Amino acid sequence: MNSLSKLPSSLRQLVILFSPNSTKPNINTKYQKILVTVSISAIGLSIAFSYFYTRFKSFRKKRTITKIIETIPELKSKNVKISDPDYVEMMLQNFVNSGKERLQVVSDFDRTISLCSYNGQPCLTSNAVIEMSPFVSSDLRTKFKELREYYLSIEHNVHMSKAEKLPYMIEWWTKSLDLVVKTQIESANLKDIVRNSTTHLKNGCKWFFHTLERHEVPLLIFSAGIGNIIEEWIVQECGSYKNMTIVSNFMTFDETTKKINGFSGSLIHIFNKNEGVLLDTKHEASILNRPNVILLGDSLGDTDMANGFPSLNHVLKIGFLNDKVEEQLPKYMEAFDIVIIKDDTFIIPNAILRSII
Known part of the structure; x- marks a missing residue:
């Protein structure tokens, strides 16, 4: 019982x-x-x-x-803002399902890959590294500063459209590069200029670069800065990478005097950085059949960097918002899919790349 x-x-x-x-x-x-x-x-x-x-x-x-966005804890950080998580999830699902063979990366350099501050001090951009170097006279340094103070406020004016800013940006870059030529720096000075500058690349960039190269994912760095400085910067801190293409304003030097005598190619400024300038180039061939793009930038103008190729179907836009957060956050949330606020690391891009590769 x-x-x-x-x-x-x-x-x-x-x-x-x-x-x-x-x-x-x-x-x-x-x-x-x-x-x-x-x-x-x-x-x-x-x-x-x-x-x-x-x-x-x-x-x-x-x-x-199976929700990829939930498997990336870094995206839940307080300094990460995502306006449409479902859209980001859809993009990540596509990237993962398509594989690394369909992926490419397009990135800005200054204050996206390079630091905004180091040990509590503001870091210089690739242009300013030359402007503040000991090889530049105090008179020219003052002129650089005057240009920057005048035009920077226009670049960051959230009440002006790109079309309204465009003529000012062309004017700024043209005047600034003319002053760089007047410095008469020599090609041999570049290593010391970079080595002695206070600026560094963000923590995690080296892993990002190395991983992209190891998996043969093309990396395009677009910059309105000085290409020679950017190239030297990356080599000194991280090394050289065969999958990397840098599109920027590259200085040319006189064969005899070794002093700067101009710039090669067309002027690259903040609003004409896009893959359209690379049509019929070696880089174009490397990104054929790679319609998935991770785009990294720190300004609203950077969102156009992947424009120019009709075959680009999916572009995940990641923006670094470095200052004037309250004022600029609404605009950044509209322009970028993921906004990273005041972060001097590459933690978020690395986490996203790790989930795809």
Whole structure:
């Protein structure tokens, strides 16, 4: 009896009814059959419910795990803002399913790859590294500063459109590069200029560069700065990379005097950085059949860097918002899919790349 008492009531009735050693209750055969049928049905329903409930919980768990955005804890940081998580999830799903063979990266340099501050001090851009170097006279340094103070306020004016800013940016870059030529620095000075500057690359860049090269993912660095400085900067801190292309304003030097005598190619300024300038080049060939783009920038103008190739289907735009957060955040949230606020590391790009490769 003790063992029978532990059974469910429906099973206990069946045992009593069919036990040869028990005295069956006084009940006719018709009702016995009804009782048996009902008991068996109840047991069957209980087993079925338990089975499907377990499967449902398992299905719900699998659905949760397959959301890529939930598997990247770095995206939950307080300094990371995502206006449309469902859209970012869709992009990540596409990137993962397509594989690294369909991926490319396009990035700005100054204050995207390079630091904004170091040991509490503001860091210089690739232009300013030359302007502040000991090879530049104090008179020219003052002129550089005057240009920067005047035009920088226009560049960061959130109430002006790109079209309104464009002529000012062309004017600024033209005047600034003319002053660089007047410095008459020599090609041999570049290593010391970079080595003695206070500016560094963000922590995590080296892993990012190395991983992209190891997996043969093309990396395009677009900059309105000085290409020679950017190139030297990366070599000194990280090394050289065969998958990397730098599009910027590159200084040219006189073969005899070794002094700067101009710049090669067309002027690259903040609003004409886009892959359209690379049509019919070696880089274009390297990104064929790579429609998925991770784009990294720190200004609203950087969102156009992947423009120019019609085959680019999916562009995940990641923006570094470095200052004037309250004023500029709404605009950045509109322009970029992911906004990273005041972060001097490459933690977020690395986490996203790690989830794809």
